Amino acid sequence: MYAGTADRATGSEPSMPEGPMVDLHGVDVTFESKARTVHALSAIDLTIERGEFLTIAGPSGCGKSTLLRVVAGLTATAAGEVALRGTPVVGPRRDVGFVFQRAALLDWRNARDNILFQAEMRGLPKVWARRRADELIEMTGLTGFEKAMPFELSGGMQQRVSLCRALLHEPDVLLMDEPFGALDALTRENMNVELRRIWEATGMTVVLVTHSVAEAVYLASRAVVMGPRPGRIIEEFTVGIPGHREYEPTLENPEFHRIAGRIRELLGSTATAD
Ligand SMILES: Nc1ncnc2c1ncn2[C@@H]1O[C@H](COP(=O)(O)OP(=O)(O)OP(=O)(O)O)[C@@H](O)[C@H]1O
Ligand SMILES: [Mg+2]
Structure with missing residues (x-):
């Protein structure tokens, strides 16, 4: 999947060769507690x-x-x-990578060792993992900061470390x-531009949640908008801006304006200003 990576170290789930990466049908989620029942997805x-x-x-x-x-x-x-890669999702899946709003790095480990933590948790071969970590460090522009501790890194750099950690095991889909x-x-x-570049270079599958309309349109090949709870998909847009996307020119593209405008309308006052 990634250039320069000789072998896969994961593949814990059997995969079907064809078909969509993710497939959800009629999914409902309800959270029940003594105090309340929340119908979260419909x-x-x-x-x-x-x-x-x-x-x-x-x-x-x-x-x-x-x-x-x-x-x-x-x-x-x-x-x-x-279903993920054609197999039903019945419990935590190892073939995904997850990046959260906060980097959630281990304070006592340097950048590289935070990335390698993923390999330790999954019992991946050490030599393979180190090589892969070094590739990712280079890809995300962290070269020179391998030994830096989290407190020595900027917020953006911490998120890069978090991205490397999420990609270490070559997940099929990055969430x-x-x-x-x-x-x-x-x-x-800057992170938007880098993420877009990485996606263009690797062709991986990414699903990204955002409150920023600009981010939603700039990054997406397809953007979906959900309505208020219980969450449903109310509209989706194929972003017809092919190929490499420079940041400023993309934001001036009529297709960008059309879709961003419509998403802002849909979100109404709940969207952030950018
Ligand atoms: N583990 C949980 N237990 C109970 N309720 C939950 C749980 N997780 C989410 N919810 C409820 O489900 C609804 C959807 O939550 P969710 O976190 O998915 O929203 P969101 O769209 O990500 O919101 P935000 O943009 O604020 O992050 C909310 O009403 C929330 O309170
Ligand atoms: Mg949320």
Whole structure:
């Protein structure tokens, strides 16, 4: 899947050669506690093809994080079917990578050792993992900071480490839950450009949740918008801006304006200003 990587160290789930990467049909999720019952997702149908960059926007509490967790097998469904690479998701899946809003690095480990933590948890071969970590460090522009401790890294660099950690085991799909939400606007733009470049270079499947309309459109090959709880998909857009996307020119592209405008309308006052 990635250039320069000779062999796969994961592949714990048997895979079907063809078909979509992610397939959700009629997915419902309900959270029940003594105090309340929350109907978080309702009748979600979503098919994500291999190599797509799908972004998800929607108002706070509409179930975006829940949707990612369902794909990863971390949250159980009340109804419907979820499949990843053609196999039903019935529990936590090892063939996904997850990046959260906060980098959640281990304070006492340097950047490289934080990335390698993924390999230790999964019992991946050490020599393979080190080589892979070095490739990712280079790909994300962290060269020179391998030994830096988390407190010595900027927020953007911490998120790069977190991205490397999520990619170490060559997941088939990368799930990102507002990964740049805690960064300042300029760092966020730079991270958008880098992530887009990495996606263009690797062709991996990415699903990214964001509150930023600009991010949702700039990054996506397809963008979906969810409505308020219980979360449903209310509209989707194929972003017809092919090939490499420079940042500023893309934001001035009429296709970008058309889709971003419509998403802003759909989100109404719940969207952030950018
Ligand atoms: N583990 C849980 N237990 C109980 N309720 C939950 C749990 N996880 C999520 N919920 C509820 O499900 C709904 C959807 O939550 P979710 O975190 O998926 O929303 P979201 O779209 O990611 O919101 P935000 O944009 O604020 O991150 C919310 O009402 C939330 O309170
Ligand atoms: Mg969330």
